[in-house]
Amino acid sequence: xxxxxxxxxxxxxxxxxxxxxxxxxxxxxxxxxxxxxxxxxxxxxxxxxxxxxxxxxxxxxxxxxxxxxxxxxxxxxxxxxxxxxxxxxxxxxxxxxxxxxxxxxxxxxxxxxxxxxxxxxxxxxxxxxxxxxxxxxxxxxxxxxxxxxxxxxxxxxxxxxxxxxxxxxxxxxxxxxxxxxxxxxxxxxxxxxxxxxxxxxxxxxxxxxxxxxxxxxxxxxxxxxxxxxxxxxxxxxxxxxxxxxxxxxxxxxxxxxxxxxxxxxxxxxxxxxxxxxxxxxxxxxxxxxxxxxxxxxxxxxxxxxxxxxxxxxxxxxxxxxxxxxxxxxxxxxxxxxxxxxxxxxxxxxxxxx
Amino acid sequence: xxxxxxxxxxxxxxxxxxxxxxxxxxxxxxxxxxxxxxxxxxxxxxxxxxxxxxxxxxxxxxxxxxxxxxxxxxxxxxxxxxxxxxxxxxxxxxxxxxxxxxxxxxxxxxxxxxxxxxxxxxxxxxxxxxxxxxxxxxxxxxxxxxxxxxxxxxxxxxxxxxxxxxxxxxx
Amino acid sequence: xxxxxxxxxxxxxxxxxxxxxxxxxxxxxxxxxxxxxxxxxxxxxxxxxxxxxxxxxxxxxxxxxxxxxxxxxxxxxxxxxxxxxxxxxxxxxxxxxxxxxxxxxxxxxxxxxxxxxxxxxxxxxxxxxxxxxxxxxxxxxxxxxxxxxxxxxxxxxxxxxxxxxxxxxxxxxxxxxxxxxxxxxxxxxxxxxxxxxxxxxxxxxxxxxxxxxxxxxxxxxxxxxxxxxxxxxxxxxxxxxxxxxxxxxxxxxxxxxxxxxxxxxxxxxxxxxxxxxxxxxxxxxxxxxxxxxxxxxxxxxxxxxxxxxxxxxxxxxxxxxxxxxxxxxxxxxxxxxxxxxxxxxxxxxxxxxxxxxxxxxxxxxxxxxxxxxxxxxxxxxxxxxxx
Numbered sequence: 072x073x074x075x076x077x078x079x080x081x082x083x084x085x086x087x088x089x090x091x092x093x094x095x096x097x098x099x100x101x102x103x104x105x106x107x108x109x110x111x112x113x114x115x116x117x118x119x120x121x122x123x124x125x126x127x128x129x130x131x132x133x134x135x136x137x138x139x140x141x142x143x144x145x146x147x148x149x150x151x152x153x154x155x156x157x158x159x160x161x162x163x164x165x166x167x168x169x170x171x172x173x174x175x176x177x178x179x180x181x182x183x184x185x186x187x188x189x190x191x192x193x194x195x196x197x198x199x200x201x202x203x204x205x206x207x208x209x210x211x212x213x214x215x216x217x218x219x220x221x222x223x224x225x226x227x228x229x230x231x232x233x234x235x236x237x238x239x240x241x242x243x244x245x246x247x248x249x250x251x252x253x254x255x256x257x258x259x260x261x262x263x264x265x266x267x268x269x270x271x272x273x274x275x276x277x278x279x280x281x282x283x284x285x286x287x288x289x290x291x292x293x294x295x296x297x298x299x300x301x302x303x304x305x306x307x308x309x310x311x312x313x314x315x316x317x318x319x320x321x322x323x324x325x326x327x328x329x330x331x332x333x334x335x336x337x338x339x340x341x342x343x344x345x346x347x348x349x350x351x352x353x354x355x356x357x358x359x360x361x362x363x364x365x366x367x368x369x370x371x372x373x374x375x376x377x378x379x380x381x382x383x384x385x386x387x388x389x390x391x392x393x394x395x396x397x398x399x400x401x402x403x404x405x406x407x408x409x410x411x412x413x414x415x416x417x418x419x420x421x422x423x424x
Numbered sequence: 425x426x427x428x429x430x431x432x433x434x435x436x437x438x439x440x441x442x443x444x445x446x447x448x449x450x451x452x453x454x455x456x457x458x459x460x461x462x463x464x465x466x467x468x469x470x471x472x473x474x475x476x477x478x479x480x481x482x483x484x485x486x487x488x489x490x491x492x493x494x495x496x497x498x499x500x501x502x503x504x505x506x507x508x509x510x511x512x513x514x515x516x517x518x519x520x521x522x523x524x525x526x527x528x529x530x531x532x533x534x535x536x537x538x539x540x541x542x543x544x545x546x547x548x549x550x551x552x553x554x555x556x557x558x559x560x561x562x563x564x565x566x567x568x569x570x571x572x573x574x575x576x577x578x579x580x581x582x583x584x585x586x587x588x589x590x591x592x593x594x595x
Numbered sequence: 596x597x598x599x600x601x602x603x604x605x606x607x608x609x610x611x612x613x614x615x616x617x618x619x620x621x622x623x624x625x626x627x628x629x630x631x632x633x634x635x636x637x638x639x640x641x642x643x644x645x646x647x648x649x650x651x652x653x654x655x656x657x658x659x660x661x662x663x664x665x666x667x668x669x670x671x672x673x674x675x676x677x678x679x680x681x682x683x684x685x686x687x688x689x690x691x692x693x694x695x696x697x698x699x700x701x702x703x704x705x706x707x708x709x710x711x712x713x714x715x716x717x718x719x720x721x722x723x724x725x726x727x728x729x730x731x732x733x734x735x736x737x738x739x740x741x742x743x744x745x746x747x748x749x750x751x752x753x754x755x756x757x758x759x760x761x762x763x764x765x766x767x768x769x770x771x772x773x774x775x776x777x778x779x780x781x782x783x784x785x786x787x788x789x790x791x792x793x794x795x796x797x798x799x800x801x802x803x804x805x806x807x808x809x810x811x812x813x814x815x816x817x818x819x820x821x822x823x824x825x826x827x828x829x830x831x832x833x834x835x836x837x838x839x840x841x842x843x844x845x846x847x848x849x850x851x852x853x854x855x856x857x858x859x860x861x862x863x864x865x866x867x868x869x870x871x872x873x874x875x876x877x878x879x880x881x882x883x884x885x886x887x888x889x890x891x892x893x894x895x896x897x898x899x900x901x902x903x904x905x906x907x908x909x910x911x912x913x914x915x916x917x918x919x920x921x922x923x924x925x926x927x928x929x930x931x932x933x934x935x936x937x938x939x940x941x942x943x944x945x946x947x948x949x950x951x952x953x954x955x956x957x958x959x960x961x962x963x964x965x966x967x968x969x970x971x972x973x974x975x976x977x978x979x980x981x982x
Contacts, residue, residue: 072698093448096480099488113486120835126678127657130443132650133680136967139837140479143486147850150835150971151686154651154658154678163675163690169697170597172831186443195439196657199713200618203656204437309674312662327671409661414674433615434713439655473841483837505739506793519793524740531841548747582747586841
């Protein structure tokens with residue numbers, strides 16, 4: 072099967088509000104950045120383009136159509152879109168390259184979720200007959216999951232606070248972070264409860280912005296003459312929507328995806344996990360069977376800023392950056408979608424040398 | 425079991441979500457100018473085509489557009505339809521004409537109403553001009569222009585629609 | 596090189612204005628179960644599910660793949676959600692095919708749907724935005740001026756659209772799943788129907804339907820496990836261009852021409868009218884048949900309407916290149932599924948399984964979908980013979 076190389080990645084600053092900028096204006100700087108990294112001019116110079124976004128976050132149908140205006144799609148291009156995080160756009164593009172219909176692909180994800188009340192908006196992702204009419208927001212659902220985790224004895228509130236403290240500390244080195252700093256676990260634990268047992272700090276700060284990536288065949292990467300990371304495995308799994316039927320303290324779909332992606336075939340030096348709530352990082356680390364020798368979310372993860380529809384792709388991008396820079400040789404990236412980690416994608420990245 | 429006649433197959437369940445919509449930097453600039461009664465487009469630095477209303481990029485070249493170009497309120501009918509059904513929450517009575525119009529100096533059409541004319545006499549290439557609302561009613565909106573109406577100028581040959589200079593027919 | 600793949604199962608629902616008898620989950624499951632049955636398979640035989648639909652606002656369910664996981668037997672499997680506007684049904688089929696053609700999966704299920712009756716589609720498409728005038732006269736209001744420009748260019752007589760409207764409804768009357776059943780429709784009836792967006796009349800526009808369509812796509816090595824003849828995927832292509840740009844040809848979009856050239860090259864087609872036996876083409880407004888006949892290379896520029904008027908695209912008139920034998924989008928339009936129905940109906944034809952709307956001996960067929968402002972295109976060519 073065709074080997075896939077990741078050759079470029081860029082993400083915007085995580086902004087609480089992107090102000091006046093529209094989709095095109097959010098996307099374009101990231102596209103220009105990845106073009107520059109491989110030395111191409113525009114989307115005409117890649118064989119396939121795929122994006123990830125969600126209409127409801129912006130509150131307008133066909134939000135992604137405007138995104139095409141950022142590409143320079145004249146003459147017409149091969150282009151597709153997933154109503155998911157752009158990590159799944161990456162997945163679609165991988166299939167395209169494997170089948171021999173593209174040697175290179177541009178991916179991007181974007182959202183301006185500050186336009187609406189995200190936790191409420193996402194409540195309409197639930198079963199429309201039984202759950203959505205209850206308007207159960209995403210924070211409350213995550214809180215139910217956190218409660219189960221605490222009661223099961225698998226984690227403590229202190230463990231959750233440690234995730235937050237470490238993430239914020241790591242984010243000090245992340246120039247795009249919305250939130251970073253040194254805060255002690257005790258300080259975090261002293262904060263008021265928000266949606267019990269979650270404190271505000273346990274919820275990753277949502278951000279507006281965009282991210283873009285270029286992938287290609289290894290031959291193409293050599294032709295471009297840029298450092299690259301090999302995407303040695305990628306898989307994703309979904310599990311039942313019925314929360315009552317899931318063991319919410321575990322992530323079975325992450326385990327399945329990790330096995331299929333080959334996580335266990337080598338050491339995991341870095342893991343970038345898309346955990347929008349602190350307790351979910353604990354669940355994911357266990358599902359991925361990460362040991363003490365793995366650095367989790369050295370970028371600060373989404374606690375530096377949760378770019379909706381792009382955070383999954385950004386996790387892959389963060390691992391790519393470290394491999395391309397020669398910092399590490401092997402890492403794992405993860406993306407999630409749906410309430411309480413319903414749908415998970417796992418990618419394994421390796422150094423080419 | 426209830427009678428089949430009484431079986432409920434659906435309930436009304438309205439969903440209200442509130443958004444603070446932002447148009448984008450370029451459209452916001454356009455809307456600011458139109459509040460002053462000025463039609464302002466943007467020129468692509470690469471292909472030199474002028475877009476109005478601007479969206480901040482040239483869709484053909486995929487590059488940001490920044491140079492502003494002030495355009496007249498005269499233009500040409502690129503195509504049109506006569507709409508026979510009412511638009512929800514709109515006082516305009518059918519049948520009315522919706523046209524794709526290109527302003528002089530612009531290279532792309534936008535949609536607006538055409539009025540003060542016989543619907544049967546509207547044609548591709550016809551020259552038109554904006555009829556503005558009274559100045560005190562102007563807001564940040566495209567409908568500061570109430571509609572366009574035909575003007576007494578010769579039709580534009582089809583091949584030249586979308587290619588006229590800002591000076592219009594005589595330029 | 597890509598792995599050889601084929602459609603081994605097709606399932607559709609009844610298309611109608613309102614499917615009050617089923618939930619959204621029930622609707623997609625109906626199509627999926629029909630596809631599995633057609634393929635002689637069980638849920639466990641499916642490795643991944645690829646779901647497509649038009650904007651979430653049509654039903655008011657955000658990212659419905661999350662909620663539909665259970666109805667589609669996807670627990671523990673990969674599930675991908677595609678959304679490329681009106682072309683999505685076609686794009687979804689292509690993304691599903693790529694799962695197999697990439698060698699990554701042996702057998703996948705793909706499903707598309709729309710349950711327009713559960714929300715107000717007109718409203719969903721017209722949330723007010725400040726920089727455009729609120730003239731949301733619907734899709735017809737957008738496409739009517741483009742049709743008028745086609746009429747000007749081609750000099751086509753005004754009854755071409757009427758002829759297509761009748762032809763596709765007569766085709767639809769042969770298809771028991773079609774939403775509109777108008778076996779006695781006449782040219783006069785269409786002509787006298789209300790003019791909505793001049794030159795488009797009520798009966799020249801598509802209906803609004805509930806419905807779902809599903810297919811099972813398998814790798815060559817598993818094709819024999821399904822009892823019916825396969826439809827081999829001979830070519831796949833998609834193209835996009837911006838909604839508006841200076842100099843864009845909206846009547847004959849380059850994205851459509853390029854997409855067709857790409858899919859024909861893969862399938863070894865040099866003259867589509869001669870080489871293809873039939874086509875299922877996305878024609879939501881009658882005039883799009885002559886326009887797409889030209890865009891897809893079945894006729895020279897300005898000549899598409901002559902094929903229509905000569906009956907070349909009519910099954911009833913014994914035409915040499917029947918278009919939309921199922922009745923097409925003009926007979927059934929569950930938006931998100933409409934493109935996939937085109938792809939699936941093309942496959943039914945080459946499997947010899949199209950019932951009363953079968954083109955005798957069809958071996959090679961085109962499935963086509965478009966969306967947005969006629970800017971997103973998806974196409975495939977399927978054949979009875981293994982390439």
